[in-house]
Amino acid sequence: MTKICPSCYAVCIDQRWIFDESLRQKTMKKNGWEKHLCPGCERVVKGKVDGVVYLRGDFLRAHREEAKNLIRSVAEKKLRKNIAARIAHIEEKDDEIIIETTDRALAERLGKEFERAYSGHLDIQWQHGSDFARVYWTRNE
């Protein structure tokens, strides 16, 4: 049976979750579908965090919107490849943005894209024997 995620509206057809708005609307007009959380929303609901990204430094004060746009575009690209890779939570402070992700690779990707776009200093720490990473990106001035 076709599944539709009530939270993000992804559609699961033939065991595969995809985003397809017209397919979703078509499916919902018929019978033969059920509400079911997708793997990404399920991880968010369960609070399954596999990565934390710490973006830090004075740079963020002057470039906050830019930084948030980059976070959004990296997350969107990753989501097209992996439905379970989500940002679970973002906390914004004066000179820091902390991002919790449901997917280790998404956390790593965010750090790497910040380094690529803005230089700065990147440090990724993997937790031994687990699928968890802490990613630190810092740029002052």
Ligand SMILES: [Zn+2]
């Ligand atoms: Zn979902």
